[in-house]
Amino acid sequence: MLKQTEGSKAVAEAIALxxxxxxxxxPISPQTHIVEALGEMxxxxxxxxxxxxxxxxxxxxxxxxxGSSAAGARSYTATASQGLLFMxxxxxxxxxxxxxxVMTVANRAIGAPINIWNxxxxxxxxxxxxxxxxxxxxxxxxxxxxxxxFRLAEELSMPVMVCMDGFILxxxxxxxxxPSQEQVDSYLPxxxxxxxxxxxxxxxxxxxxxxxxxxxxxYLAHAKxxxxxxxxxxxxxxxxxxxGRDSGGLVRTYRADDAETMVVAMGSVLGxxxxxxxxxxxxxxxxxxLGITSYRPFPQREVRAALQNCxxxxxxxxxxxxxxxxxxxxDVRMAVTGSGLKGxxxxxxxxxxxxxxxxxxxxxREVEQEDLxxxxxxxxxxxxxxxxxxxxxxxxxxxxxxxxxxxxxxxSSTAKFG
Amino acid sequence: xxQVRIHGRGGQGVVTATEMLSVAAFEEGxxxxxxxSFGSERTGAPVVAFCRIDDKEIRLREPIMEPDALIxxxxxxxxxxDVFAGLKTNGYVLINTHxxxxxxxxGDFARxxxxxxxxxxxxxxxxxxxxxxxxxxxxxxxGFAALSGLIRLESVVKAINQKFSGKIAEGNVAAATEAYxxxxxxxxxxxxA
Numbered sequence: 001m002l003k004q005t006e007g008s009k010a011v012a013e014a015i016a017l018x019x020x021x022x023x024x025x026x027p028i029s030p031q032t033h034i035v036e037a038l039g040e041m042x043x044x045x046x047x048x049x050x051x052x053x054x055x056x057x058x059x060x061x062x063x064x065x066x067g068s069s070a071a072g073a074r075s076y077t078a079t080a081s082q083g084l085l086f087m088x089x090x091x092x093x094x095x096x097x098x099x100x101x102v103m104t105v106a107n108r109a110i111g112a113p114i115n116i117w118n119x120x121x122x123x124x125x126x127x128x129x130x131x132x133x134x135x136x137x138x139x140x141x142x143x144x145x146x147x148x149x150f151r152l153a154e155e156l157s158m159p160v161m162v163c164m165d166g167f168i169l170x171x172x173x174x175x176x177x178x179p180s181q182e183q184v185d186s187y188l189p190x191x192x193x194x195x196x197x198x199x200x201x202x203x204x205x206x207x208x209x210x211x212x213x214x215x216x217x218x219y220l221a222h223a224k225x226x227x228x229x230x231x232x233x234x235x236x237x238x239x240x241x242x243x244g245r246d247s248g249g250l251v252r253t254y255r256a257d258d259a260e261t262m263v264v265a266m267g268s269v270l271g272x273x274x275x276x277x278x279x280x281x282x283x284x285x286x287x288x289x290l291g292i293t294s295y296r297p298f299p300q301r302e303v304r305a306a307l308q309n310c311x312x313x314x315x316x317x318x319x320x321x322x323x324x325x326x327x328x329x330x331d332v333r334m335a336v337t338g339s340g341l342k343g344x345x346x347x348x349x350x351x352x353x354x355x356x357x358x359x360x361x362x363x364x365r366e367v368e369q370e371d372l373x374x375x376x377x378x379x380x381x382x383x384x385x386x387x388x389x390x391x392x393x394x395x396x397x398x399x400x401x402x403x404x405x406x407x408x409x410x411x412s413s414t415a416k417f418g
Numbered sequence: 419x420x421q422v423r424i425h426g427r428g429g430q431g432v433v434t435a436t437e438m439l440s441v442a443a444f445e446e447g448x449x450x451x452x453x454x455s456f457g458s459e460r461t462g463a464p465v466v467a468f469c470r471i472d473d474k475e476i477r478l479r480e481p482i483m484e485p486d487a488l489i490x491x492x493x494x495x496x497x498x499x500d501v502f503a504g505l506k507t508n509g510y511v512l513i514n515t516h517x518x519x520x521x522x523x524x525g526d527f528a529r530x531x532x533x534x535x536x537x538x539x540x541x542x543x544x545x546x547x548x549x550x551x552x553x554x555x556x557x558x559x560x561g562f563a564a565l566s567g568l569i570r571l572e573s574v575v576k577a578i579n580q581k582f583s584g585k586i587a588e589g590n591v592a593a594a595t596e597a598y599x600x601x602x603x604x605x606x607x608x609x610x611a
Contacts, residue, residue, distance in 0.1 A: 004440055271476075354480055
C-alpha cells in the first residue's frame with residue numbers, strides 16, 4: 001500500500017512483514033524510531049509471535065541476536081555509530097559463526113568529536129567483519145532491501161547489514177509502497193536454519209578452532225560472499241517478479257551510456273547526484289552515475305564493467321580513511337586496476353555536512369577537467385584548517401582542536417585559544 | 419518543485435508540521451518529502467524543518483536553501499536568526515503573531531513584497547482556544563493552505579485525522595478550520611482594499 005510515512009516507520013513495517021521471532025535493540029539516534037515502532041507492534045499484538053527484548057547495551061543486543069539466531073529464531077536488531085562500535089566483538093562473532101542476523105545501520109558519524117549526524121563511517125568500519133552490507137538510496141529501497149536481506153542472510157547463513165542514511169532517510173517522510181503480507185510471505189519462506197541449538201539433537205556452536213582449521217573457516221566466509229554476488233542479483237530479479245519494482249542488486253547506473261565522466265557513490269546522496277547530472281546533461285556534459293548497492297560483497301566485475309567506457313571517474317564518499325583517503329574509493333580503484341582510467345576521490349558530507357547541488361556542480365566540472373587533487377574534501381573550510389595549523393606552529397599548548405575550530409567559526413567560546 | 423521551510427522552537431511542532439504538510443500533499447496525489455534539520459532537540463531551541471512538493475519523484479537531499487515559502491512559528495526568532503535567508507523573490511511568508519508586519523519591524527520588508535504573498539496569523543491563540551495548548555503548527559499549516567492555495571484545507575484535515583484521534587484531532591481540526599477561514603478572509607479583504 002502506498003503511503004506517506006517516515007523512513008524508520010516504513011522500515012519497521014517491512015521488518016514486521018518479514019515475521020521476525022526475536023527483536024533486540026538498544027536505542028541510539030538515528031535508529032531509535034525503527035525499534036520503537038517495532039516495540040509497539042509487538043506490545044499491541046500486531047506482530048506475533050515475536051519476542052522484543054530490551055537489552056542493556058548494544059553489545060548485549062548483538063549477543064542476544066547471536067543466541068536467538070543460533071536457537072533457530074529469525075533475529076533482527078538495529079544500531080548506529082558508537083552503538084555499532086560498542087557491539088563490534090559480537091558483530092564479528094555473528095559473522096564468524098555464520099548466523100543469518102539482519103541488522104539495520106542508520107548510518108551516523110563516529111566521534112570524537114561527538115556528532116549525531118549522518119555519514120558512512122560506522123558501517124564502513126565493519127567492512128571486514130564478514131557481514132554483507134547493502135546501501136539504500138531511498139526509503140522505498142530501504143524497505144525492499146530488508147525483505148531481500150533476510151533471504152540473502154538465511155540462504156547463505158551469513159549476517160546482513162542494511163545501511164540507510166541516518167536522519168536523511170530514517171527521519172524523512174516520503175512516499176513508500178509497503179508490500180502486503182501475502183507478497184512478503186511468497187518471497188520469504190520461513191527460516192530453515194543450517195545450524196540450530198536443539199536439545200533433541202545437541203551440537204556445539206562456537207568451538208575453539210586452531211591453526212589447522214581456522215583458515216578454512218575464514219575462507220568459507222569469503223566464499224559465501226563470492227556466492228552472494230550471484231545470489232544478490234537473483235534475489236533482486238525475483239523481487240521484481242513478485243513486487244513489480246527494481247530494488248537492490250549489486251550496482252545501478254544512471255545516464256552512463258556515453259558518459260566520459262562517471263560519479264560513483266552509495267546511499268541517499270545518489271539522488272542529489274542524479275539531479276545534478278540531469279542539469280549537467282542538459283548543458284551537454286557527458287556525465288553519468290554508478291550507484292553501489294552492495295558494498296560487501298564488493299562487485300568488482302560490475303564496477304569495472306560500468307566504468308570501463310568512461311575516461312575518468314570520481315568516487316564521492318561519506319567516509320574517510322584517515323592517513324589514506326577514501327575507503328570505498330580504494331575498492332573502486334582496485335576494481336579498475338590496469339584500465340588506465342583516471343580516478344579521483346572526493347570526501348563529502350562527514351558528520352552531516354550538507355552536500356548541495358551547487359557544490360557537486362563545481363566538483364564534477366573539476367573532475368571533468370581533471371583539475372583537482374587525487375583526494376579532495378568537498379566544501380572543506382581551508383581557512384579554519386590553516387588557522388589551526390598555524391596556531392599549532394606558533395604555540396606548543398595549542399589546545400583542543402575541535403573546540404578551537406568551534407571558536408574560530410564563532411559557534412562556541414569554550415576554547416582556550418583563538 | 420515547491421519548497422517550504424518552517425522555523426520555530428522545540429516544542430512547537432515544527433517537524434510535525436512539515437510531516438503533515440507532506441501527508442496533505444500526498445493526499446492530493448503529489449510527491450512530497452519532509453525532513454527536519456536534525457539538530458539537538460531541546461524545548462525552546464530554534465528548530466528548522468523542510469518540505470518539498472512536486473509532481474514527480476523527489477530525489478534531492480540537500481537542505482532547502484532557497485524556499486518558495488516560509489512559515490515562522492515564533493516571531494522572536496526574527497531577532498535571533500536570519501529566517502529570510504535565501505527566500506525566493508516574491509516567496510510566501512506566514513508569521514505567527516497577532517501583530518502586523520509593520521508592528522514587528524518588518525515594514526520595509528513588507529513594502530518591497532507583493533502583499534498577496536504575506537500574512538500574519540495569531541496561531542498560538544487559536545491553539546490555546548481549540549486545543550488548550552499553545553501549539554501553533556496546525557493553524558499555521560491551514561493558514562498556509564489559504565495563503566498559498568498549494569494544498570486544500572480538507573487535505574490538512576485528513577492529515578490531522580491520520581495523525582491524531584479523539585479530542586486532540588477535533589481541536590486541531592477546529593483550530594485549522596478557523597485559521598483557514600481567517601486567512602482567507604484577510605486575503606479577500608486585502609484584495610478588495
